[in-house]
Amino acid sequence: MRSTLKFAVPLAVAALALGACGTKGGDTATPAASGGAAACGNYKIGMFGALTGPNANLGIYIQNGVNLALDDYNKKHGDCKVTLENYDSQGDPTQAPALAKKAIDDKKVVGIVGPAFSGESKAADPAFNEAGLVTITPSATNPKLADNGWKTFFRALGNDATQGPAAAKYIKDTVKSTKTFVIDDASEYGKGLADIVRQDLGAQVVGNDTIQQKQTDFSASVTKVTSSGADALFFGGYSPEAAPLIKQLRDAGWKGTFVVADGVKDQSFIDNAKDAAEGTVITCPCVPADVAPDFQAAYKAKYNEDPNTYSGEGYDSATILLDGIAAGKDRSSMVDFVKSYDKKGVTKQLKFDAKGESADIKVFAYKVEGGKIVSVGEIK
């Protein structure tokens, strides 16, 4: 008796569980099949970038923009909603290929917003290209990404080939620096950008250094900068390193101008560097919030803060994909749809050239003033 019970109970439980699964599956399938008729594919778009980890702020700013675009779409298409699938890379190129595979294997995903950073783009985009899954990056700015012949690669903003010269121009014309020091963080993004700045500034560069990501003690670099007599420092890299670097430079009494690029344009830079961040110049191909007042208002209503770095670009990238879904495109026909897209978005005219680069590019300068990043206009 006892032994039969031993088997019978788990069996009954298992049977119940199986039954429950069956009915549940049926439940969700029915309305989709009948309600949306043939048109609704329960499509998803992917958000690929750092959502946790030290660089998460940039990813979250983008994700906020993407979610806003989804809200707009789902309000209009209540009978066939599109959902967001997050691929949290932590900004780490080594995690990117596995996540790309996950996205490719999910046939419901018809397009990706991202990958957010250049390093992870380089790692993941070949797989996306092979699978024909379209990616629109709202933030990866390394110019070489567009040179790989990836048919699925689109970039909704200017690249470092425009940002680098703009940064160099700003250092020369506005900061009026005559002796500039250049530091990079050896990343795909930081080194690429710093090399362009080095080239453009030419003989004006009085010294170079390369640091490592996750480094916290910059005493050797600080000595190099202060002893070079530089009146400006360009740093190609991200905010986790930029904050301790400028803090230690200011502690050592360096008075020059700190110039950084879009990778540092997030609030955590100011939170951590505190007073040392004041006066930092940040270049960015991202459009200031006040250029698109409607978007700014909608964003503020939802998140209780102004749109941040690449929120608008994230919104635009997602909108392109959602327009494609509305036009009845699936994964394979999405690439051509994006290629021929030509509409005004919140940041700029959204149109891509043959390499997938944005046709309409502007670079803006920002400055840290009173603990806030404020726009000081386009760099022309």
Add this chain to the structure above:
Amino acid sequence: MQNLIDNFFAYTITGLTIGAVYALVALGYTLVYGVLRLINFAHSEVFMYGTFAALWVVMLLGGRPGAGVGQVVFWVAMMFVAAMAMSGFIAVLLERVAYRPLRKRNAPPLIALISAIGASFVLAEIMGLRSRITAWVGLDDNLRDYVRNSRNNAGLPTIISPQPIFTIGGYHVTNVDVFVIVGAIAIMVILDQFVKRSRLGRGIRAVAMDPESAALMGVNRDRVIQVTFLVGGVMAGAAAVFYMLKIGITRYDAGFTLGVKAFTAAVLGGIGNLRGALLGGFILGLAENYGSAIVGSQWKDVVAFVLLILILLFRPTGLLGESLGKARA
């Protein structure tokens, strides 16, 4: 090379300040190795918790730049109290939870090593997920400033603004540099005297020399081991304060690289040897800075580890060699 010669003192002084931090953390590795023949790989996390305790206490007391001298002295004193208490507590907790149960069962040393690595991950992730943990217990609103962006950098307000005190060879030595180097050496002298003269110190040396004979002579081994962990933790807490004053920014994974460096310093000087840890720390800090000056900052770690390998090739027991018991510490 020319750059190094021109700015020799700048590289030397800044190298010594970070070297002082390495040395203090290295003491924790060396003490535990001395008595247990175990590399406490979770010691880097003991240090990391210290940096957060130092940061939090300043936030709690409303630390800000430009305060009066009395106020600053009070804040720094509280940083020491908080960081030493936190690091000491974590170190003792580690010994209780991760090592003592294994020791009681006479587990092989390799098992303790794995336990150490596991404990290190657990401690780092708890700090990295602190915003979630406080949300579970419903304290996230009250502790918002302390736990938000828990995987991001957290920065200390500049409570001591570095002021040049005097100049050597073109480098303006600041009050922070002097405080860190002198403070670290003073703490190490105190530790040295503690191990040399106090009753507990004698116990530590006895257990290091020969655990069984020490037990026969009436030394309570468990108690000595616990004190050893506590002392190592307190040293890491002091290192954490100096680190926060000099670097000013910490993160849940800040212990990892620094821990590896401090362990290297301990091996460099001769693991198990207190004065070796001091020497190793300073040499490592200097080597990193000189290396950065000559071949570029991206080679900093390479220079440090090449130096370690070279020294071990010629002196396998480290510069000063030998263990806690035999060294005339």
